Amino acid sequence: MTATKPSVRPGRPHFASGPCPKPPGWSAAALSGAVVGRYHRSGPARARLCELAEKTRALLRIPATHRIAIVPGSDTGAVESAMWNLLAPRGVDILAFDHFGREWARDVADELRLGDVRTLAAPYGEIPDLARVDFDRDVVFTWTGTPAGTCVPGGGWIRDDRRGLTVCDATAAVFAVDLPWEKLDAATFSWQKAMGGEAQHGMLVLGPRAVERLESHTPPWPIPKLFRIAREGRLDEALFAGGVINTPSLLAVEDALFALAWIEREGGLDGMIARSRANRAVLDSWIESSAWAAHLARDPATRPPTPVAMRFSGPRAGAGDEASQRRLAAAIAAALEAEFVAFDIEAYRAAPPGLRVWTGGTVEAADLAALTGWLDWAFAQSLPGS
Numbered sequence: 038m039t040a041t042k043p044s045v046r047p048g049r050p051h052f053a054s055g056p057c058p059k060p061p062g063w064s065a066a067a068l069s070g071a072v073v074g075r076y077h078r079s080g081p082a083r084a085r086l087c088e089l090a091e092k093t094r095a096l097l098r099i100p101a102t103h104r105i106a107i108v109p110g111s112d113t114g115a116v117e118s119a120m121w122n123l124l125a126p127r128g129v130d131i132l133a134f135d136h137f138g139r140e141w142a143r144d145v146a147d148e149l150r151l152g153d154v155r156t157l158a159a160p161y162g163e164i165p166d167l168a169r170v171d172f173d174r175d176v177v178f179t180w181t182g183t184p185a186g187t188c189v190p191g192g193g194w195i196r197d198d199r200r201g202l203t204v205c206d207a208t209a210a211v212f213a214v215d216l217p218w219e220k221l222d223a224a225t226f227s228w229q230k231a232m233g234g235e236a237q238h239g240m241l242v243l244g245p246r247a248v249e250r251l252e253s254h255t256p257p258w259p260i261p262k263l264f265r266i267a268r269e270g271r272l273d274e275a276l277f278a279g280g281v282i283n284t285p286s287l288l289a290v291e292d293a294l295f296a297l298a299w300i301e302r303e304g305g306l307d308g309m310i311a312r313s314r315a316n317r318a319v320l321d322s323w324i325e326s327s328a329w330a331a332h333l334a335r336d337p338a339t340r341p342p343t344p345v346a347m348r349f350s351g352p353r354a355g356a357g358d359e360a361s362q363r364r365l366a367a368a369i370a371a372a373l374e375a376e377f378v379a380f381d382i383e384a385y386r387a388a389p390p391g392l393r394v395w396t397g398g399t400v401e402a403a404d405l406a407a408l409t410g411w412l413d414w415a416f417a418q419s420l421p422g423s
Contacts, residue, residue: 115239135182184385186346
């Protein structure tokens with residue numbers, strides 16, 4: 038560790054975990070082809086929406102058996118839409134190992150008021166015992182908990198002969214993990230994560246079993262219009278063919294198309310996975326030799342490609358109480374932002390004190406390598422009495 042200020046800054050100081058860094062080379066000119074000033078159900082606008090859905094399908098290798106819709110409310114809206122429309126016929130198991138898993142558990146118990154709910158919880162940095170999951174029940178889970186920097190270790194734990202549905206919040210895993218779509222009956226994500234797109238639009242992917250549930254089950258509660266994906270007991274086919282529930286931002290659509298084109302040039306899903314792993318390796322190597330930073334996720338098998346969540350450790354950083362550690366994290370983040378080195382890397386507000394760095398494919402490995410020296414500098418500058 039050095040207290041000497043490094044001479045090389047990252048080329049881009051954007052390391053936030055949502056909205057995440059834009060693809061390299063992005064500028065506002067990327068939006069010049071947007072179909073603005075047009076009705077969002079006009080031919081040209083609908084063509085853009087269909088193109089976005091089908092490019093997403095191709096790049097993520099989503100099977101033709103699965104339906105794709107663009108829904109309001111970013112990933113949050115997509116998860117809520119899935120839960121409000123699909124849950125109730127069976128008991129529900131919910132994995133809660135970060136803030137958002139806990140939110141889905143709260144909504145199912147307190148808003149949908151389902152009686153047969155099991156919350157399989159784990160503290161930040163750990164995941165629940167997956168052997169306890171009962172696949173005769175519906176299962177709601179996040180693939181990657183961004184606040185915790187933890188993830189489920191692949192899809193081998195999901196049974197092929199399940200009777201219940203799997204509802205997966207996959208927003209931080211998309212374009213960083215080769216997801217087993219055949220095991221995900223309903224999956225959700227947003228453009229603002231690994232694509233580096235804009236927020237407020239979510240993607241909802243339904244497999245055949247989810248469609249069957251949707252068309253054989255009427256929820257016992259009224260469905261708000263923004264979550265409504267069925268009409269008169271049938272899947273709303275228009276919504277899964279370029280239609281939308283409410284007016285989308287066609288600027289955001291154009292931005293997402295730019296991101297998908299960049300991803301395609303970078304080698305598609307395989308290229309993005311490789312970039313994420315290479316980025317992760319940069320920070321893993323630095324953390325391994327760090328005197329003050331450690332992974333929040335203690336088991337390497339549950340550390341996702343992105344993001345990297347760090348806790349304080351060692352005699353100089355790890356001995357303070359939570360309040361002092363939060364002050365330290367805030368001071369490090371502020372020092373780096375003031376130097377235009379790193380923006381928005383303080384840990385999520387509900388997570389233990391520390392730092393969080395996005396390592397998805399839109400980040401450059403060279404920028405992460407440059408960041409590491411600055412992290413040590415900022416830590417030294419931020420210690421009490423420095």
